[in-house]
Amino acid sequence: MQAFEYASPKTLKEALSLLGTRWGEVDMLAGGTDLLSLMKDYLHTPRRVVSLGGIQELRGIRFASDGLHLGAMVTLEELLEHARVRKEYPALTEAALGVRSPQIRALGTVGGDLCQRPRCWYFRRGFGVLARDASGRELVPNGENRYHAILGNTGPAKFVSASSFGPPFAALGAKIVIASASGRRTVEVEKFFRAPSDPGAREVDLEPNEILTEVVVPLTAGLRNATYEVRQRQALDWPLATASVALNMSGGAVDAARVVLGHVAPTPWNSEAAARALARQPVTESTAQAAAEAALAAATPLSKNAYKVQLAKVAVKRALLAAAGRAA
Numbered sequence: 001m002q003a004f005e006y007a008s009p010k011t012l013k014e015a016l017s018l019l020g021t022r023w024g025e026v027d028m029l030a031g032g033t034d035l036l037s038l039m040k041d042y043l044h045t046p047r048r049v050v051s052l053g054g055i056q057e058l059r060g061i062r063f064a065s066d067g068l069h070l071g072a073m074v075t076l077e078e079l080l081e082h083a084r085v086r087k088e089y090p091a092l093t094e095a096a097l098g099v100r101s102p103q104i105r106a107l108g109t110v111g112g113d114l115c116q117r118p119r120c121w122y123f124r125r126g127f128g129v130l131a132r133d134a135s136g137r138e139l140v141p142n143g144e145n146r147y148h149a150i151l152g153n154t155g156p157a158k159f160v161s162a163s164s165f166g167p168p169f170a171a172l173g174a175k176i177v178i179a180s181a182s183g184r185r186t187v188e189v190e191k192f193f194r195a196p197s198d199p200g201a202r203e204v205d206l207e208p209n210e211i212l213t214e215v216v217v218p219l220t221a222g223l224r225n226a227t228y229e230v231r232q233r234q235a236l237d238w239p240l241a242t243a244s245v246a247l248n249m250s251g252g253a254v255d256a257a258r259v260v261l262g263h264v265a266p267t268p269w270n271s272e273a274a275a276r277a278l279a280r281q282p283v284t285e286s287t288a289q290a291a292a293e294a295a296l297a298a299a300t301p302l303s304k305n306a307y308k309v310q311l312a313k314v315a316v317k318r319a320l321l322a323a324a325g326r327a328a
Helices: 012-015 035-040 076-081 083-088 091-096 100-108 110-115 166-171 273-280 285-295 307-324
Strands: 004-006 026-029 048-051 062-065 067-071 175-180 185-187 212-215 224-230 242-252 253-262
Touching: 012 175, 012 212, 026 035, 026 285, 026 307, 048 083, 048 212, 062 110, 067 110, 076 083, 076 091, 076 100, 076 110, 076 185, 083 091, 091 224, 091 242, 110 212, 166 224, 166 242, 166 253, 253 273, 253 285, 285 307
Parallel strands: 004 048, 026 048
Antiparallel strands: 062 067, 067 212, 175 185, 175 212, 224 242, 242 253
């Protein structure tokens, strides 16, 4: 990899002072499970790497009146070991369990997962986030697109969001807190992810001089939630399709639902159609199937990934049945 300057600040204020004003100048190091690969492949060539590992204010899991607070540097293993999180937020722990590597669970962080770059093999081979050749021609539509998007792919971005936690956080209505030298701002998880239309744009709502500090998840208050993932193999690999759901139920029927699909679109995909299909209905095999059909009705598969439509339907149906089957 290219030589770089390494900084290890002890406070958030110090870290913010070390950032750049343009992407590519400075990179932040959390667990390093994605950044180091990017640097080894010369996809990222920062002049400075700022480690966040020594900043205590980015760590910790705590509950407050406004919800569950997860520091950006909380590892997947720490999340899995927290008894109350396991009990009240199974959608999060099931997503974390999907990361099969113990080493990555020990090092990978909540913030790093949300900010990781696409796993699109065109991007990883240097063709940019929009996967174009030197003449500007799009490579994905008629190329090797088995693992690309089936929803939200009518624009130039056809990769799928690689985040494990994006879908469950979006289903649970979480918000992300972002800090810069001028203050803090909060953004809904669903709006944090972007489908870029410019080759130089990033896939998340984060500026080069900002740091994601924590995620705040509302208290569940009986909210039934689950995540279900469909994988090609139960090993270190990314899912082919996932679904995270959150259900408010009374009298056996759904009062309100959020159904968010993952690994099928450039962003976590909130299906309002699936939520409407569930309204005032009990969650049964048939209603869960109807919601799954609604969630994928607008899918536009590419030349080689139509198989993902059925997998996504399975993920939605099984996530709904798992969530509804849990005690409030």
